[in-house]
Amino acid sequence: MIYLDYHATTPCDPQVVEAMLPYFTEEFANPSSSTHKAGQKVANAVETAREIVAELIGAQPSEILFTAGATESNNLSILGLTNGIQNGRRRIITTPIEHKAILEPYKQLGKIGYEVATLPISKDGLVNLEIAHELINENTLLVSVQTANNEIGTIQSISELCKIAHDCGAFFHTDAAQAVGKIPINVQELDVDFLSISAHKLYGPKGVGALYLKGGPLSTPLRPLFYGGGQEHSIRPGTYNVPAIVGFGEACKLCNKLMEKETIRITALRNKLENSLISTFSDISINGYVQHRLPGNSNLTFSGIDSEALIANVPELALSAGSACNSGALEPSYVLQAIGLSREKAYQTLRIGIGRFTTESDIEVASKLIIAAVVRLKSLL
Ligand SMILES: Cc1ncc(COP(=O)(O)O)c(C=O)c1O
Structure with a gap:
């Protein structure tokens, strides 16, 4: 996992x-x-x-x-x-x-x-x-x-x-x-x-x-x-x-000691994952304030792809379709709706959280798995 x-x-x-x-x-x-x-x-x-x-x-x-x-x-x-x-x-x-x-x-x-x-x-x-x-x-x-x-x-x-x-x-x-x-x-x-x-x-x-x-x-x-x-x-x-x-x-x-280096490393991993996904699918959009967001945060809308289906297609990854504290609720994320996403787009959104123990190889594997799942789901549309 x-x-x-x-x-x-x-x-x-x-x-x-x-x-x-x-x-x-x-x-x-x-x-x-x-x-x-x-x-x-x-x-x-x-x-x-x-x-x-x-x-x-x-x-x-x-x-x-x-x-x-x-x-x-x-x-x-x-x-x-x-x-x-x-x-x-x-x-x-x-x-x-x-x-x-x-x-x-x-x-x-x-x-x-x-x-x-x-x-x-x-x-x-x-x-x-x-x-x-x-x-x-x-x-x-x-x-x-x-x-x-x-x-x-x-x-x-x-x-x-x-x-x-x-x-x-x-x-x-x-x-x-x-x-x-x-x-x-x-x-x-x-x-x-x-x-x-x-x-x-x-x-x-x-x-x-x-x-x-x-x-x-x-x-x-x-x-x-x-x-x-x-x-x-x-x-x-x-x-x-x-x-x-x-x-x-x-x-x-530990945070005080590691934050500076960790920020650089985690931001690079997040950017690597986003670049790999966006260069493969041009219809992905990044939600949030791209220039000023948490280093490990990536919130992505995959146009036309239901995020619950996407998550079910990558059982090797722990991802979230919305806020963890709301999971279980069928309502699409109120945060995404508040920033103007339609209910439909909110349902097509994945939250990826990268942190201290995420490795470069984790990102490479995750990227490949997500790309394969999206290709599979797109072929069913
Ligand atoms: C922004 C924010 N506030 C509050 C909480 C709740 O924190 P705790 O789990 O410590 O009660 C969370 C946890 O998801 C959170 O993300």
Whole structure:
């Protein structure tokens, strides 16, 4: 099996697994057990992981809150803010191409009287800054725009959007689950108030992530979504998932070290695959903002070819016809429809995700297999 679905999840780097293992066995103590050395030692490991996560995004360690992943970080930013701030502002803004972990909490807030506005998206998947100026106003409480899209890879102009929000006195959140560890992110340069991270998208374990809180939890406007033992300054209580947190830290350390070289290598592999497919079939189109997208992302529409049929014809490859979090749903991707693809074209679209463990030979084999499958399917038309 050649794995080309790195947006859905990434394998744990072996170095990450190795770093995690002692925390299941010898170092099993509860980091909140400060009465003994075993607990203090594990607490130190959690704090070391916090420092490494912070370093990857240019934050202070005190500004990193551990969560169960980007879904929780997104919900905590949105619902925690609306629970915590009652300043009369009732307008909340996002884009139509966010992950469901943004769109669903927004929908819930719409049901209880918040005014939800959506920033229009160009055919490249970019938010139009001029229209953002018009829609973000003095009634706006929160603007949430993803850093990079999980289907088409488009990277947004986050610092510009954040400035527009701040000029109106609104908070700014970005879901950076697909971006952190893949492209350089510096929260100070972006100036965002909240930023969500997921470990399993950057070669760490599943079920752990972080929320960056500008200024840290002591001064945060967020209210917790649940209550308990007081961990994470009571903003996110619950016993620490120590092995996962340690693995997350190790994964961030590796990303920091490898990102520059990895970007060059993965971009070259992505371009090689696209060039090989496009030079064979002139009717393939690339979706997203081609000049400014995630290095490992390739979202391709194969004119006239049903992507489910194409995937079924290449069982040796792990590919996606839409976002992983929507797979199983029969509806064509809402992201592709939001950038102007017809339902028919959305059904003809393949998402390819290339990552750390993809080799040159994987790309050569994948390219040959996809070409053979497309030729076969075209012959049946
Ligand atoms: C952009 C984006 N946000 C949020 C999530 C959810 O992250 P997690 O799996 O950590 O809850 C994903 C995962 O698919 C994603 O791609």
